Amino acid sequence: MKCTEFLKELTDYLDGKISDNLRIELDEHLHWCHECHVVMNTTQKTIEIYRDNKLYELPEDLRNRLHQAIMNKCRDSKSGKKSTH
Amino acid sequence: METIQKKAEEGITSELALVQAAKKGDLEAFSELVRRYDRNVFRIAQHITHNEEDAQDVVQDAFLKAYQNLEQFQGNSKFYTWLVRIAVNEALMRLRKRRNDRTVSLDEDVETEDGSIPREVADWAPNPEQNYGTSELGDILKKTIQGLSPGFRTVFVLRDVEGMSTEETAEMLGLSVPAVKSRLLRARLQLRERLAKYFKSQKGGDGQR
Numbered sequence: 001m002k003c004t005e006f007l008k009e010l011t012d013y014l015d016g017k018i019s020d021n022l023r024i025e026l027d028e029h030l031h032w033c034h035e036c037h038v039v040m041n042t043t044q045k046t047i048e049i050y051r052d053n054k055l056y057e058l059p060e061d062l063r064n065r066l067h068q069a070i071m072n073k074c075r076d077s078k079s080g081k082k083s084t085h
Numbered sequence: 086m087e088t089i090q091k092k093a094e095e096g097i098t099s100e101l102a103l104v105q106a107a108k109k110g111d112l113e114a115f116s117e118l119v120r121r122y123d124r125n126v127f128r129i130a131q132h133i134t135h136n137e138e139d140a141q142d143v144v145q146d147a148f149l150k151a152y153q154n155l156e157q158f159q160g161n162s163k164f165y166t167w168l169v170r171i172a173v174n175e176a177l178m179r180l181r182k183r184r185n186d187r188t189v190s191l192d193e194d195v196e197t198e199d200g201s202i203p204r205e206v207a208d209w210a211p212n213p214e215q216n217y218g219t220s221e222l223g224d225i226l227k228k229t230i231q232g233l234s235p236g237f238r239t240v241f242v243l244r245d246v247e248g249m250s251t252e253e254t255a256e257m258l259g260l261s262v263p264a265v266k267s268r269l270l271r272a273r274l275q276l277r278e279r280l281a282k283y284f285k286s287q288k289g290g291d292g293q294r
Binding site for chain 1: 110112115116119120123124127128131132140141144145148149152153202203206207208209213214219222223226227230241245246248266269270273274276277280281284
């Protein structure tokens with residue numbers, strides 16, 4: 001297996017969505033190819049870092065303000081609908 | 086295992102129950118749906134627009150549109166999938182406005198091979214994120230993901246940050262499953278390549294362990 005072939009399967013490999021046969025081939029490639037091993041590990045780490053350090057958390061006070069605004073708009077649109085009937 | 090499955094089923098049922106109640110005009114039920122998903126919608130909107138003001142507008146408009154069009158929601162997909170699809174469209178519209186570029190789309194830069202062939206193959210330090218403070222790390226992660234095209238970063242956020250399946254992501258973005266897969270691979274590889282600058286092992290230079 002060539003490195004380019006390994007890379008093509010990388011996403012499914014990391015997601016555990018490949019057949020046993022293909023996994024054996026990919027594992028064998030990883031066994032001797034240091035570069036693909038590093039790429040696989042660091043890609044996995046990239047995913048974990050983004051998953052574990054969620055960016056853009058919604059602050060609670062802003063959340064409450066947005067919620068209020070949304071519900072007001074919904075209420076208005078509802079009463080608007082009613083008045084047209 | 087059984088309890089997890091049971092819980093998941095309950096979650097789906099009660100989401101459906103909330104949607105049905107909201108359809109009948111129960112505003113409290115809709116309010117509960119807002120509470121359930123507002124954080125996710127905000128995060129997705131921020132990732133697409135890179136602008137907090139726009140993201141706030143997206144959250145408001147997406148929920149309002151969902152409410153106004155609730156009748157059209159058929160229940161074939163999850164409410165959340167449908168909601169995110171609305172939010173992504175709103176976010177892309179705002180990104181186009183802000184950039185003054187009507188061509189901004191999920192297909193942008195999709196043909197480039199940039200970053201898809203790994204050049205950076207040095208190993209990273211163990212737990213490299215621990216070398217940075219929380220806010221510094223946050224800045225690095227934001228700056229890095231912002232460098233990706235909208236299509237790539239949106240797929241990455243939905244799949245890898247929000248934990249959606251490939252099929253759900255495809256439905257949310259109106260893309261095919263193979264299109265999601267190819268964007269995800271390239272997004273992951275591009276992020277990895279760019280993060281290497283910060284997370285590379287500092288021990289010695291090349292071959293000097």
